[in-house]
Amino acid sequence: MRRGTPEEAGLIPAGLDAVDAAxxxxxxxxVIAGAVTVVARHGVVARIGTPGYKDIARGEVMAEDTIFRIFSMTKPITGTAMMILxxxxxxxxxxxxxxHLPELSNLQVFVGEADDGTPILAPVDRAPTIMDLMTHRAGFAYGVAIGEPADRIEAMYRDAQVLQANDLTDMIARLARLPLAYQPGTRWRYSLSMDVQGAIVERLSGQTLAEFIRSRIFTPLGMVDTAFFVAPDKRQRLATLYLKMGDMPLTAIDNPLRPDPEAEPRMAMGGGGLFSTAVDYARYTQMLLNGGELDGVRIVSAQGVRExxxxxxxxxxxxxxxxAGHQAFRPGFGYGYNGVVFTDPALAGIPVGRGTYHWDGAAGTWFWVDPENDVLFVGMIQLLSYTAPPLQATTQCLMADALLG
Incomplete structure (x- = not known):
């Protein structure tokens, strides 16, 4: 990706300054230790910001090649893997x-509990589809073992240790023994649907999910620092993960979901687990803006990106x-495959272009691509907090004042 001045990219320096200031x-x-941000327009990288610290205690500053745990920003990449297939x-x-996953042929729906606590199950009105799966409407829950389970279904997922399975085949086997949280297609619920997509990618391609996205997405895009683990020779570039609750100071912690970043996981997850840099992820987002190709290499069809x-x-x-976290669905603010889509930005109250696609990650990473204005933005921090600042919405609002025509 070519680097240039803000003016070359059709951006106003003072507008970018306001984003940086926020x-x-x-x-x-x-509130946060540091960040790396990338802004590009018309294929020109106009600014890369690296304020603050990668590690506060050691006085290590952020850098363009700092590596981050991107958590759920893995999901759009899994969506692209599905569109390739x-x-x-x-x-x-x-x-x-x-x-594609015959183990899930006999699903039932949880409808309540008997007096003795036994789950009451009902047959599905219809089988959940791939469309349901790509849009969090299939009926699945999540089962992430952090905090108290939100409901009985979440508790059942945790008891079955669905997310602690040995591999995606084992995960699907465990999932097949559990009921759906609701009738397919009737609700939106944040779930492990993208992890199920990962299992489909493996069945259809004959490769592991990690192998498929490495060979079909990361390598051809030149995403040299994106993977499900951090190689030992890159470990010093990994940003420290911080926790902040209430008025407590930033506290360094291990990733509660996967404490060892250097070990390649037995089960690569389609819904989370990738490590990346802001510059690497910008290459992925520029591919989306370009309709599926970058630097003359096509990853997915233009129609696949549109879908x-x-x-x-x-x-x-x-x-x-x-x-789901900072994502509050409302009129004008919908959902495509594995990410938010703005159908009416004015109605949604965010001044981006119609058709803007975005998502974020649990540790505060965020991105969006705005095809109408030909803009991409990637921001990466490492903060786990129930009161994390809404940096995605903040920077989207400020970027509106940085556009030159």
């Missing part, structure tokens, strides 16, 4: 999930205002 203010307030005619949105970045939620689900 990030710096969070560092000055002790869709280009090859290997699945259709209306396919029942069980067509990934098209809203799939009906109006009644937007009116229901489902929430």
């Amino acid at each position: 990030v710096q203010a969070q560092i000055d307030a002790g 869709h280009d090859e005619g290997l699945w259709h949105p209306d396919d029942p999930i069980a067509k 990934q970045m098209t809203n799939r939620l009906p109006n009644d689900m937007l009116e229901a205002r489902f929430v």
